[in-house]
Structures are given as structure tokens and as C-alpha cells.
Amino acid sequence: MTKLILNRRRFIGTAAATGAALASPAYLRRAHAQSGGEVNIWTYNDFVPEAFKAQFEAETGIKVNIRLVDDQGKQFNLLAAEQPNPTVDIMTVAGHRFLQFIDNELLAPLDTDRLTNWGNINPTFSESDWATINDNKWGAPILSGMEVLSYNTDYVSAEEALTWDTLFSETYRGQTAYIIQDMMSIVMLMMGHDGNMVAYMDDPERAAEIVEEAKAFLIEHKPLVRKYYDSGAEFQQMMVNQDIVLGHSWNGPAAALINDGFPLGMAIPNEGSYGFVYTFNITNNAPNADNAYTFLDAILASPEVGAAMTKASGFISTYKDSDQYLTDLERKSTSFPEEQLANLQFFRAEANEMKYGLVDPAVEAIKAA
Amino acid sequence: MTYDAAARKNGQPNAERPSDRTFWGRLAGWGPYHGLMRLATASPRRQFLILAAFPILWVLTQHLGPMLQMMRVSLTDAYPVAPGVEQSFTLDNYARFFGDSIFWMPFFRTLIFAVVFTFCTLILTYPVAYFLARHVSRKNQMLLLLLLLIPFWVGEIVRTYAIMILLGNTGAVNLVLKTLGLIDRPIPFMYTSFSMGVGIVYLTALYMLLPLYSALEKLPKSVNEAAADLGAGAWTRFRRVSLPLTIEGISSGCTLVFLISTGFYATPVLLGGPSTTVFAETIAGFFHVAGDQWPTGAAFATIMFMAALIITTVFQKLMKSLRKGEAT
Amino acid sequence: MNDRVELFRGNRIFLACIYWAFVLYVFVPLILMVLMGFKESNFIGFPITSWTLDWYTGIFADAEVVSTFAYSVAIAVLSTLISVIVGIWIAVLLEGRKFWGRTAMFGMTLLPALVPGIISAIAFRIYARFLGIEPGMGAIVWAHAVHNVPFVVLVVMARLSTLPKSQIEAARDLGADPMITFLRITLPYLVPAILGASIFCLLLSFDDFVRSFFLGGYEPTLPVLIFAKLRSGMSPEINAIATVALVLTAVIGVWAERFTRRMNKDS
Numbered sequence: 001m002t003k004l005i006l007n008r009r010r011f012i013g014t015a016a017a018t019g020a021a022l023a024s025p026a027y028l029r030r031a032h033a034q035s036g037g038e039v040n041i042w043t044y045n046d047f048v049p050e051a052f053k054a055q056f057e058a059e060t061g062i063k064v065n066i067r068l069v070d071d072q073g074k075q076f077n078l079l080a081a082e083q084p085n086p087t088v089d090i091m092t093v094a095g096h097r098f099l100q101f102i103d104n105e106l107l108a109p110l111d112t113d114r115l116t117n118w119g120n121i122n123p124t125f126s127e128s129d130w131a132t133i134n135d136n137k138w139g140a141p142i143l144s145g146m147e148v149l150s151y152n153t154d155y156v157s158a159e160e161a162l163t164w165d166t167l168f169s170e171t172y173r174g175q176t177a178y179i180i181q182d183m184m185s186i187v188m189l190m191m192g193h194d195g196n197m198v199a200y201m202d203d204p205e206r207a208a209e210i211v212e213e214a215k216a217f218l219i220e221h222k223p224l225v226r227k228y229y230d231s232g233a234e235f236q237q238m239m240v241n242q243d244i245v246l247g248h249s250w251n252g253p254a255a256a257l258i259n260d261g262f263p264l265g266m267a268i269p270n271e272g273s274y275g276f277v278y279t280f281n282i283t284n285n286a287p288n289a290d291n292a293y294t295f296l297d298a299i300l301a302s303p304e305v306g307a308a309m310t311k312a313s314g315f316i317s318t319y320k321d322s323d324q325y326l327t328d329l330e331r332k333s334t335s336f337p338e339e340q341l342a343n344l345q346f347f348r349a350e351a352n353e354m355k356y357g358l359v360d361p362a363v364e365a366i367k368a369a
Numbered sequence: 370m371t372y373d374a375a376a377r378k379n380g381q382p383n384a385e386r387p388s389d390r391t392f393w394g395r396l397a398g399w400g401p402y403h404g405l406m407r408l409a410t411a412s413p414r415r416q417f418l419i420l421a422a423f424p425i426l427w428v429l430t431q432h433l434g435p436m437l438q439m440m441r442v443s444l445t446d447a448y449p450v451a452p453g454v455e456q457s458f459t460l461d462n463y464a465r466f467f468g469d470s471i472f473w474m475p476f477f478r479t480l481i482f483a484v485v486f487t488f489c490t491l492i493l494t495y496p497v498a499y500f501l502a503r504h505v506s507r508k509n510q511m512l513l514l515l516l517l518l519i520p521f522w523v524g525e526i527v528r529t530y531a532i533m534i535l536l537g538n539t540g541a542v543n544l545v546l547k548t549l550g551l552i553d554r555p556i557p558f559m560y561t562s563f564s565m566g567v568g569i570v571y572l573t574a575l576y577m578l579l580p581l582y583s584a585l586e587k588l589p590k591s592v593n594e595a596a597a598d599l600g601a602g603a604w605t606r607f608r609r610v611s612l613p614l615t616i617e618g619i620s621s622g623c624t625l626v627f628l629i630s631t632g633f634y635a636t637p638v639l640l641g642g643p644s645t646t647v648f649a650e651t652i653a654g655f656f657h658v659a660g661d662q663w664p665t666g667a668a669f670a671t672i673m674f675m676a677a678l679i680i681t682t683v684f685q686k687l688m689k690s691l692r693k694g695e696a697t
Numbered sequence: 698m699n700d701r702v703e704l705f706r707g708n709r710i711f712l713a714c715i716y717w718a719f720v721l722y723v724f725v726p727l728i729l730m731v732l733m734g735f736k737e738s739n740f741i742g743f744p745i746t747s748w749t750l751d752w753y754t755g756i757f758a759d760a761e762v763v764s765t766f767a768y769s770v771a772i773a774v775l776s777t778l779i780s781v782i783v784g785i786w787i788a789v790l791l792e793g794r795k796f797w798g799r800t801a802m803f804g805m806t807l808l809p810a811l812v813p814g815i816i817s818a819i820a821f822r823i824y825a826r827f828l829g830i831e832p833g834m835g836a837i838v839w840a841h842a843v844h845n846v847p848f849v850v851l852v853v854m855a856r857l858s859t860l861p862k863s864q865i866e867a868a869r870d871l872g873a874d875p876m877i878t879f880l881r882i883t884l885p886y887l888v889p890a891i892l893g894a895s896i897f898c899l900l901l902s903f904d905d906f907v908r909s910f911f912l913g914g915y916e917p918t919l920p921v922l923i924f925a926k927l928r929s930g931m932s933p934e935i936n937a938i939a940t941v942a943l944v945l946t947a948v949i950g951v952w953a954e955r956f957t958r959r960m961n962k963d964s
Contacts, residue, residue, distance in 0.1 A: 393877060393880075396877070424783075424790045432806065432808045435820035435821050435824040436812065438823050439812070439819075500712035500716045522903070524906075525904055525906075526923060526924065526927065527936065528727075534730075535725060537743075571723065571726065579893045579896070586889075617858060620855070621852060621855035625852075625897075629810075631811075632812070632814055634815065635906075652815065663819075667816065678811055681811075
């Protein structure tokens with residue numbers, strides 16, 4: 001533990017001496033001027049590495065209070081219940097859920113000029129289309145996830161995993177699982193439609209038809225599936241118990257299994273798939289907004305912190321050069337071949353209201369069928 | 370008139386209870402207490418009001434308060450209210466349940482599951498409680514009962530995952546069967562109503578066991594022996610003697626288990642299969658997705674607890690009349 | 698006569714078998730849970746290829762787990778005390794003489810137990826704000842106490858209904874006021890029910906996730922911590938935490954039992 005902190009100290013020292021040299025004094029000055037206080041964060045387990053937290057507290061005198069959460073919906077409900085005077089400064093929102101938070105005025109726009117280390121984020125994530133809503137940035141991307149097809153390599157070949165069709169084939173009857181809400185988007189994509197439904201925003205009837213089609217497909221294939229699951233932990237357990245050999249999952253939980261030595265492979269199939277990004281966001285009316293900026297700037301300072309987040313979660317770090325701090329196995333479990341990445345697109349939020357207005361009842365109907 | 374004075378007046382000196390005179394007697398005779406008690410019990414009406422005031426206040430403010438808040442939400446068109454939007458009241462959220470048959474399935478499934486699992490728990494734990502209360506010496510009873518309580522100190526989630534390790538394809542049961550050479554290929558126990566039942570009964574057994582045990586434990590052994598002397602067989606003795614005398618335990622155990630199992634969320638979601646969605650899952654869905662679905666979720670929750678309330682009340686009434694019927 | 702003895706013995710053996718089968722049913726998952734805490738891997742499940750004690754040493758090195766456990770225990774004990782007192786009071790009222798609105802009162806008493814967890818948590822959260830209760834330990838204790846009252850009422854009412862009226866009448870004939878009658882006759886008679894109800898309350902509080910999550914502050918209770926850890930997979934660490942919590946609760950339980958027994962002896 002001590003060694004890690006020493007390493008990090010050295011690293012931040014180097015960073016200050018080189019690229020971020022001009023910015024560092026401002027960051028330190030602000031920290032000193034504040035002389036302590038606190039910052040309240042809602043986030044997932046291990047998203048804020050313990051060593052970083054300890055160092056940040058020691059250097060700035062700002063106490064970091066972390067409240068562990070376990071899903072997006074609960075964060076939303078809790079924050080909504082706390083309005084208009086939230087206790088939280090920073091929360092962790094998945095990029096494609098921004099809109100819901102923004103519409104309810106729960107988030108404050110992010111002033112990236114106050115973040116001297118903003119440039120440390122890979123522009124693929126910091127400057128992408130989903131990240132800008134109403135001409136504002138709403139969060140600092142930290143980890144990236146995607147919907148993948150995961151398979152037990154002892155039973156399923158890499159070729160079979162190149163198409164989503166395998167998930168619905170008779171061969172693996174009773175040995176598959178998926179998150180049904182996510183699968184709706186993917187099935188639409190399989191059928192050649194826009195799973196984000198942005199293309200049908202002006203044509204609600206067409207949108208309804210497409211959802212109906214995806215719903216019919218999933219109902220037809222319901223006898224083949226073992227389980228509609230919700231959480232990554234369930235997916236991992238089903239794989240370990242060999243209740244399933246093939247399933248749709250997020251890359252994070254799958255990577256964690258691979259890093260543990262489980263014979264698992266994952267692929268972004270040819271029909272394509274969707275990606276999403278976890279971001280740290282500053283809440284509207286945050287009680288300690290200045291400290292929140294200090295914290296965000298500090299956590300973005302070092303790619304080593306990004307690597308620590310990847311190690312803990314299995315999701316891919318958005319920091320430039322963070323992969324040099326990963327082991328070979330960790331690097332393998334968080335990277336995909338170029339040609340597969342080309343099939344990936346990000347979830348978009350623009351049509352969410354219409355999309356989930358159609359998808360949620362469809363999901364209920366599939367479960368009830 | 371003090372307790373001691375009354376006792377003396379009635380010519381029943383409580384000689385065997387010296388402590389009465391030391392503490393209780395002194396308390397009863399202590400001026401301020403005595404005065405207060407006299408004031409409080411001046412009339413039956415006042416006495417009742419003093420007894421009832423706190424519970425009524427508590428139930429109204431603490432039990433009804435949050436529920437009324439929820440019902441209010443269930444009648445609105447949007448919650449939490451987005452800034453600058455006018456909130457209005459509507460019955461649409463209730464209409465949505467009655468208008469769409471896809472919601473009926475999980476609703477009735479939940480009620481049926483709750484009844485079935487309650488019954489299973491009863492069948493399973495009655496003999497256990499009976500054995501403990503009737504066939505084990507007093508000294509060992511507490512020990513064996515405490516033994517059974519141990520697993521219940523582990524949280525719902527951890528125990529649910531333990532069930533997965535037990536029933537999975539590479540789980541303990543399949544492992545044992547395979548080692549014994551009874552099967553070649555694992556039996557898929559998981560993600561069926563079976564695995565769900567195993568998990569739920571595992572969680573509820575305690576809430577049935579304790580009321581049954583305390584009812585059976587009160588039953589004098591002599592009653593059963595007398596019946597046996599009259600030539601009654603084991604089944605008849607059970608049906609005519611033990612069962613009627615333990616009906617309160619059964620009724621309170623079943624009510625507890627029924628209430629708890631209608632509210633289960635995590636275990637059915639984790640252990641159930643694609644076709645075992647319960648209503649709690651449907652309701653939770655409305656709170657996980659978009660914010661404007663809260664009113665629908667609240668309305669559905671109101672429908673659920675109304676149904677549970679009606680079933681519980683009917684069940685309690687039924688049990689009461691059964692008890693009365695047996696008594697006469 | 699011999700037949701009868703035979704019959705009793707047959708019954709006894711049959712029931713003993715069921716009892717031990719039940720013990721097996723509740724203990725096998727528990728044993729699996731403890732076993733998995735020693736697995737050297739990030740995931741529980743068979744096969745176990747190598748063993749480790751690291752998960753356990755890790756817990757004792759992690760101050761958060763220990764303080765979280767203490768926090769959960771404190772919440773459970775405080776909320777149980779409140780639930781039991783309020784629950785007995787309500788039960789005495791409901792089992793007493795008939796009064797107008799008794800059925801309604803009974804229904805309202807059951808309410809907190811009838812509402813699904815997530816709804817009740819949100820309802821409590823909204824109501825806490827309405828009452829001005831800040832999120833944190835006080836709020837969790839309050840929510841647990843309210844939620845558990847119905848369970849106490851049901852258990853205590855079942856026992857009260859069997860209290861022989863003659864005992865009360867005898868005490869009243871002796872001139873005891875209602876307060877003393879309650880303390881000297883009713884309360885001692887209720888002891889088994891109160892013990893049972895306390896166990897329910899402690900368990901319900903100790904295991905509650907959703908209310909603790911919505912009403913808590915930045916300090917997690919044990920289930921909240923476990924849920925958060927579960928996000929990164931069902932690791933043997935969680936099993937180790939649960940095992941340690943189980944052992945600690947057992948130790949506290951035995952100590953409390955000894956302590957009360959000594960208190961009783963002394964007085």
C-alpha cells in the first residue's frame with residue numbers, strides 16, 4: 001500500500017514537472033485557499049481508488065465522503081427525493097442516462113475550463129456526440145462499457161460468437177441469458193434498425209412497429225433462454241456454475257471473470273452493439289461545488305488512477321495511456337480487435353422518452369408471455 | 370386504596386410474596402404515583418383514552434402518514450415534479466393496471482405464490498415445531514431451537530447466492546449426484562419455480578416456526594395422552610386435539626409469512642426463471658426507469674397492499690370463526 | 698398398551714427424521730457459504746482448486762467492515778427497543794375491550810408490513826423530509842422501528858389472546874391498579890412472545906437493505922456495503938464478511954443471554 005502511494009506521488013510529481021506544469025499551481029493554490037471542507041460523492045464500489053482518496057485528502061485537506069450505490073435508478077430516485085437541496089456533490093451517471101437527470105434539473109453543466117486535466121481524457125469519450133447536450137458538457141468520462149456476447153470457450157467457438165444469432169440458436173437451448181431491456185436495443189440493431197430510435201423520432205408509428213417486431217422475436221425465442229438477469233454478479237455466477245455457457249453481458253463483469261482465469265471470451269458481433277460511458281457529474285445546487293471541481297481535476301490527473309479503476313471494475317478506462325499500468329491479462333480483457341470496435345456505436349439519449357415509453361411495456365409483455 | 374391494603378382487607382395476606390411489599394407495594398402506595406393512577410383510572414372512559422391515545426397517534430402519524438404520501442403520489446400525473454410543470458391529479462395510474470392484462474399475470478402469480486409458499490412453509494415447519502415442543506426434553510428444547518435460528522442471521526442476498534451454489538449445474542447437489550453415479554448430465558434446478566420455492570421457504574421458515582413452537586409448547590401433554598387413552602389414532606389426535614389448540618399459532622405464522630412473501634423482491638428475481646416474474650419486480654421496474662413512472666409504481670403498490678390487506682383480514686376472520694367453532 | 702408405546706415411538710422417530718432433514722436444509726447452504734469464504738478466487742462456486750485465509754485477514758484489516766458491523770448492530774438494537782415497546786402497547790389496546798374503529802386500527806397497524814420494500818423506502822424518504830428528519834442513523838432507526846411494529850403486534854396479540862382472563866380479574870380483585878396488573882401479570886406472561894418478536898425485529902433490521910439505503914447517510918450499514926460490493930461480483934470476501942458477522946452476532950447473543958441470566962439471579 002505504501003509503495004503504491006509513493007509511486008503515485010512520484011507520478012504526480014513528474015506530471016507537474018512536465019505536461020501539466022502550468023496548471024498545477026492553480027490547482028494547488030485553490031486547494032490551499034479552501035483549507036479543507038468536504039466533498040460528497042455517490043459512486044460504485046472501487047470507482048474511487050482508496051489510495052487516491054487517501055492522498056487527495058492528505059494533500060488538500062478536503063474530506064471525501066463516499067456513498068456506495070449499486071444502480072442508476074436508485075441514484076436517480078434518491079437525488080430526486082433530496083431535491084432541491086441535495087447532500088451530494090458528485091455522482092456517477094451513465095452517459096446515455098444524462099437526459100433523464102438533466103430534464104429533472106438534477107445536474108449542473110460542467111465547466112471544463114475549470115478542469116486543467118480535462119485533456120488527459122481520450123477525445124473519443126470527452127468530445128463525442130452523446131457527451132454534449134444543450135451545448136453543454138455534463139460529466140467527466142471515467143470508464144467505458146459495452147454490450148458484448150460472452151461465451152465459455154470450452155463450449156462455444158470464437159466464430160460462433162461473431163453473430164448474435166448464436167444466442168438464439170437451438171444448439172444452446174437453456175444455456176443462455178441476457179438483460180432483456182438491453183437485448184431489445186440489440187435485437188432492433190440485428191434487424192437492421194436504429195436501436196437508439198433517434199432515426200424514428202418523427203415517426204412514432206414506425207418506432208412502435210419496430211419495437212413490436214423486436215418484442216415478437218424475443219417472445220418467440222423465450223423457450224430457449226435460461227434466465228433474464230439484471231446484475232453483472234448474476235451473470236458471473238451463472239457462468240461459474242455453468243448454468244449458462246453463452247450470454248449477453250456488459251464487458252466489465254465479463255472482464256472480471258477473464259482476469260480471474262475463467263475460460264471466457266467476449267466479442268462485439270458483426271451485427272454491431274452499443275457502448276456507454278460512466279461519468280462523474282456535479283449535481284445541481286451541489287453544496288461543495290468548488291471542492292467537487294478540485295476533486296475531479298485531481299482524479300483526472302494521473303492515468304494510473306484510471307488503470308486502478310479498470311482493475312477494480314473490468315470496464316475500460318477513458319484516460320489516455322492508462323493501459324501501460326495494466327497487466328497483460330488485464331489489457332487483453334479490456335481490448336477488442338479494431339474490426340470489432342468498428343461495429344460499436346454509443347447509446348444515445350435523444351429518443352429515450354419515446355424509446356422507453358415503448359420498450360418498457362414490451363419488456364413487461366415478454367416477461368408475462 | 371393500595372394494593373397491600375386491599376390484600377389485607379380481603380383477608381389474603383400475600384405472605385409468599387415479600388417483594389410485593391418491598392417494591393410493588395411501595396410503588397402502589399407512593400403518593401405521586403398513587404395520585405396519578407387515580408387520576409388516570411377515574412373512569413373507564415378516561416382509562417381507555419389514556420391507553421389508546423399513544424397507539425392511535427403513532428399509527429396515524431407513522432403508519433398512515435407515509436402511506437398517504439404514497440397514495441397521493443399514485444394519484445398525480447408526474448412525480449417528482451419537474452420544475453415549472455403544473456402537477457395535476459388523475460386516476461390514470463390505476464386505470465393502467467386494470468386496462469392492461471399483462472400486469473394481471475405477475476399480480477395473481479405473486480398472490481398464488483405467496484399462498485403456496487406459505488402453505489409449504491407450514492407443512493414443513495409444523496412437524497419440526499411439533500417435534501421440538503412435544504418430543505424433546507425441556508432442557509434441550511431451547512438448544513435445538515437456537516440451533517435452527519443460526520442460519521437466519523445471514524442476510525437475504527448472501528443466503529440466496531448460497532442457494533445458487535447449492536442448486537447450480539456445478540452446484541453441491543449435482544456434484545453429489547454425479548459422484549454417486551446417479552446422473553451423467555447435471556439437472557437444471559436453477560431458475561425455475563422450484564429453486565425459487567427452495568429459496569423463499571428458506572427465508573420464511575423462521576417466521577412460521579417460532580409462532581408454531583410457542584403455540585405447541587403451551588399445549589399440555591396430558592391432553593394428547595388422554596385422547597390416546599380413549600383410543601384415538603395419531604392422525605385423529607392431531608386433527609382433533611393438537612390442530613385446533615394451535616390454530617392461533619398457525620394463524621399468526623401464516624399471516625407473517627404471507628405478508629413477508631408478498632413483499633419479496635431480491636430472492637424471486639435472483640432465483641426465478643424467465644416466466645416467474647413477481648409483482649414486486651413489476652413495481653420496482655417503475656422506479657428504476659424514468660422518473661415520471663413513480664405515480665404508476667405507487668398506484669400498483671397501493672393495489673398490491675390493498676389485495677394483501679383484504680386477504681389477511683379474511684384469513685384472520687376465518688381463523689377466528691374456526692377457533693370459535695372448535696370451542697363450542 | 699404396548700401398541701400405544703410403539704405408536705408413540707414410531708411417531709417420534711418419524712418426527713425426529715423430519716427435524717434433522719430440516720436442519721440439513723437450513724444448514725447446507727450455510728456451510729457452503731462458510732466454505733466459499735476460503736476459496737482462492739474472485740468468485741464463489743465449485744470447483745474449489747485452492748484455498749486461502751486472505752479474505753478473512755483482509756476483513757479484520759479493513760476498519761470499514763468492522764465499524765459497519767457495529768453500526769448495523771446499534772441500529773438493530775435501538776429500532777427493536779422502539780418497535781417492541783410500541784408494538785406491545787398497540788397489541789394490548791387491540792386485544793382489550795372492543796371499541797369503535799378497532800378493525801380499521803388493526804388494518805392500519807399492519808400497513809408498514811404490507812408495502813413492498815422499495816415503495817416503503819421511498820415513502821419513508823419523502824415522509825422523513827416532511828417531518829424534517831435528516832438522513833442518517835436516526836432516520837434508519839425510525840424507519841426500521843415503524844416497519845417492524847406490525848410484526849411485534851401480530852406475535853404479541855397471538856400470545857395475549859391466550860392469557861387467562863381470570864388472572865387479570867384476580868389481580869384487579871386484589872385492588873391492583875391497571876398499571877401494576879400489566880407489569881406483574883401481563884408482561885411476564887408475554888415474555889416468550891416478546892423474545893420471539895425481538896428476534897424478528899433484530900433480524901429484519903439487520904438484514905434490511907432498501908430502507909437503510911434510502912434513509913442512510915454516507916455511512917453504510919452491512920447490507921448496503923454488501924450490495925455495493927456485489928456490483929463487482931459475488932466474491933468470497935462477501936461470504937467471509939457474512940461469516941464473521943454471523944460469528945460476532947452469535948457471540949453477542951450468548952453474552953447477552955448470560956448477562957441477563959446473571960442479572961436475573963442477582964435481583
